[in-house]
Amino acid sequence: MKNIYKKYELLSAYVDNELSDAEIKKLEDELKFSKDLQNKLDELKKVKQLTASSVKSINENPYFDTRVSATLKNGTTWIFRLRNFYPVVGIIALSIMLMVVLKYNPGFINNIVEKQKSNISDFYKQNLKPLLYAADLTNEDIFNFAFYHQLPLDNSKHQYLYLGSGPNGNKYFEIKNSNQSIAGNNLEKFIKGLNLNTAQRRQVDSILSSYADNLQSQVLVNEKNTVAINPNIWNFNKALVADLISFAARANKQKMRNVLPAGFENYFNSSSIARFVNEVNSTNNNKYIFITPDTIFSDSFYFDKSKFNEQMKKLNEEMSKMNKENGNFVFNFHLDSNLVRLNNLPSMNDFKIFFDSNSCQIHLPQIIVPHIPVKDFDSIAANLGRAGDMFNKMFSFDFPDINKSKNFNYKYFYSDSAKGLKFNFRAFRFDTTFNFNNKKLNRLYGKNFRKFKFSNPDSIAEFYKQFFSDSTAFNQKELEKELQQVQKQMELFQKQMEQWQKQMPKNKKDTTAKQIEI
Amino acid sequence: MKIKRKKHEVQYPQILNLDDDFSLIKRFIEGDESTFNVLMLRHKEKVRNIIYLTLNNHELVDDIAQEVFITVYKNLGRFRFESQFTTWLYRITINKCKDHLRKIRIRSIFTAISDSDNEPGYTTSPEDKDTAEIVRAGISKLPEKLRVPLLLKDIEGLSYQEIAEAVQCEIGTVKSRIFRARESLRNILKPYERELL
Known part of the structure; x- marks a missing residue:
């Protein structure tokens, strides 16, 4: 493949008349016996002819040399040469102007900034x-x-x-x-x-x-x-x-x-x-x-x-x-x-x-x-x-008579919200909420035990920060749902307790009476 | 005194005639600035064509050709007579074209529409318009490094040696690039095989 490519390259050079006599002789000998090379040669000749005929030279410009001569004539003057240094001259002139302005009006830039500030604040x-x-x-x-x-x-x-x-x-x-x-x-x-x-x-x-x-x-x-x-x-x-x-x-x-x-x-x-x-x-x-x-x-x-x-x-x-x-x-x-x-x-x-x-x-x-x-x-x-x-x-949470010793104290912090959620639960049927949170705690516990301190509820917040970069990622709705369920269960329990308390004295009396009978 | 003056004279090749490029340059170095106009008249059309073929834009030709001849004028005093004047001239021309293409590329980063979108194509004779148009479009699709050697060879008729010196690469590379350019052009024109090939 490489050989044939080289051969074609030689054919291209042959078309351009860029080969030595020895190369021409060798190639022409090969051409006699190779139909493939002959075809390629015809193809290359055709492409060369197409290129040469498709693109024409640009029209002459009789005034070109006059134009260049004029430019060269002007170019030798010192003003023309100075044109190359226009940017540098401009920067130097501007610097000098600024230096003069700042020397006689040191608060010039500060005033502009202050004015700008007040304009924005007024707006x-x-x-x-x-x-x-x-x-x-x-x-x-x-x-x-x-x-x-x-x-x-x-x-x-x-x-x-x-x-x-x-x-x-x-x-x-x-x-x-x-x-x-x-x-x-x-x-x-x-x-x-x-x-x-x-x-x-x-x-x-x-x-x-x-x-x-x-x-x-x-x-x-x-x-x-x-x-x-x-x-x-x-x-x-x-x-x-x-x-x-x-x-x-x-x-x-x-x-x-x-x-x-x-x-x-x-x-x-x-x-x-x-x-x-x-x-x-x-x-x-x-x-x-x-x-x-x-x-x-x-x-x-x-x-x-x-x-x-x-x-x-x-x-x-x-x-x-x-x-x-x-x-x-x-x-x-x-x-x-x-x-x-x-x-x-x-x-x-x-x-x-x-x-x-x-x-x-x-x-x-x-x-x-x-x-x-x-x-x-x-x-x-x-x-x-x-x-x-x-x-x-x-x-x-409207539980005025909370017995503090029997309560669980939860403290949640969202990853990005400074306001924490504090919940007091009585030690009854909190398992749904507790399980919900316990899963999270266990997960964190397994991943990074050293940083996790159970004694300090704030450290939990640190963990949530790692896992929830956006407060919307925190499953607030799920937690609220769980809490609502807990609340309902607690209300139900309170009602049951009240009924039970009402029934209790009656039972006591009955028991005493039976004992007397015995 | 005569011997002393000879020592300061520049040693030029002995084969030169009075009216060839080297003798004109020599006279320019000696102070006859009118010889520069002769040099310019002799080579301006070649330079303009190379620019036109390289940039594919006739509007820029005179501006860049002027830059080329100003550069030549400024540097002719330092010409070393080690290669032909045309080799040196074409190299300057190709370099000026490359500078311009580089500027266009940088400018195109900051502008939504590139300059090349508005550039007119190569001119051609009206009778071949259809065929020529297809071929021109094909040539303009070639990458610059293939297109320039191909056009310098097929349109300007420069030798591989001259092209190599102008684009500053080896003769083997020029040979390879010209062949690759022809192969690429043939592939581009394949859909029009019946009409063209």
């Missing part, structure tokens, strides 16, 4: 209106905000704003697609749990309503898909918890004594709490965090409440329209480090943003939450946190 600040329209917030929503730190962002309650704090105390807020951990009717459970009378019930309603008005100016939105959140919302949350717990401590001392640790009851009756609540409600923080489709930044913004109230009617119509149009917030974050430091606060670190298909979490620099000038603010805040957690547990 996104336009036409901001409250998202949490007070009339749309129910008392239940505000109650849940107090103890579960989350507020519904739309009327259909598909999206929630969740306020959280990380393990280091860093504040963050999260926009979630669904309410994942709150059972319904918490306010009602709270009222029933404390055995409140009608007057006290009204008092609770009035506390909650008073916060609705303040909360509405904490989260603002506009048609540019900007969400502006006032960091003071964290303080409102604390004040609300303080208000509710203080009220509960006054309303049902006995009950609260069982729920709160020793000393807490008096603590919540102290004047510090009242001062704290007053300070929070009177603090007018004008620094908002702006979450825009382009970036996140913090800047001053004055929200005119009175003007807003005047426009209330008109706004109501617009809001309902807006809610229909913007069912969901869609953010494409392009973080701009300059904008993040819009305030030029020295200790203000970058915002940290975590988001997946289910939620968007924005961690804030600590400085951004306004400090309330109350003497023992930090201790109040810490105690509020603890008391709030206890309250949360107490009213989560």
Whole structure:
């Protein structure tokens, strides 16, 4: 095959008359006896002829030499030669100009950047209106905000704003697609749990309503898909918890004594709490965090409440329209480090943003939450946190008389959601849920025993983080289903117990009577 | 004094005539710049054709030919008389064409439509239009490294040696490339065998 190819190559060279005499003689001898070579030769001749005839030379240009001569004549001048250095000359000239400008106007570039910043921030600040329209917030929503730190962002309650704090105390807020951990009717459970009378019930309603008005100016939105959140919302949350717990401590001392640790009851009756609540409600923080489709930044913004109230009617119509149009917030974050430091606060670190298909979490620099000038603010805040957690547990599942020693305490953490799920189960027929989780634990146990610490429930979270990169991957629905089943079984059991208790004394009497007879 | 002047003179091959390329170059080196025009007139059409055949674009021919002759003008003083002037000239021409093709390739990365899409094809006489058109289309499908030696041979009539020096490769490679070009062209034209072959 290789030989024949070489032979054909020689034939091609033969056609081009590029062979030596000896090669020509040898090839012509072979051609006499090979039909195949003869055919190939004819083929190559034909192709050569076709190539030569198909492409014609280009027409002559009589002016070509004149043109080249003229170019050469110009090319010898120094101006022509300088043309080769035009780019370099341009760069040098530009550099010199910049140096001169910066020497006499050192803030020139900074001014441009600052102007650009303010242009962008002004653009996104336009036409901001409250998202949490007070009339749309129910008392239940505000109650849940107090103890579960989350507020519904739309009327259909598909999206929630969740306020959280990380393990280091860093504040963050999260926009979630669904309410994942709150059972319904918490306010009602709270009222029933404390055995409140009608007057006290009204008092609770009035506390909650008073916060609705303040909360509405904490989260603002506009048609540019900007969400502006006032960091003071964290303080409102604390004040609300303080208000509710203080009220509960006054309303049902006995009950609260069982729920709160020793000393807490008096603590919540102290004047510090009242001062704290007053300070929070009177603090007018004008620094908002702006979450825009382009970036996140913090800047001053004055929200005119009175003007807003005047426009209330008109706004109501617009809001309902807006809610229909913007069912969901869609953010494409392009973080701009300059904008993040819009305030030029020295200790203000970058915002940290975590988001997946289910939620968007924005961690804030600590400085951004306004400090309330109350003497023992930090201790109040810490105690509020603890008391709030206890309250949360107490009213989560409507089992006021839990015997703690017989309970199983579960703590779940989603891979990407900071809010954990805490469940208290009585030691009865929890097997369906337990098996469900036990399977997961066993699987993890087999895979990486050393990292897994049973004593620390948080370590479980670490494992789930490894296995579920997206919170939607976690089988939330399956877990909820299991829990609903457990709840139903427990309700059934309670009913059976009640019936059994009713029957018990009768049986006892019968037994005693029989014994007497014996 | 006479001996001293001889030492500084460049030693040129003895076989040259006054009007051949070498003598013209020698006169150019000695200061007679008018000889460059003679050289240009003598070779311009060959250079223009090589450019046209290599690039398959008649609009660019004069611009690139001008670049070729400017390069020749600038470097003629350093010509070493080791090979024919035409060999050196064709090499410069092919290199200029390659530079241009490289620029087009880089530009095509940044533009959606490549320049070659708008380029006109080779010209031909009207009577052979159909046949020639088919063959031209076939030739334009050949890769550059096969197409250029084939056209330099079949259209310009350069020898294998001249082609090898122009495209800077071995004679054996030129021989092989020309044969491969013909084979490829034959395969491309096979569907039109009845009309052409």
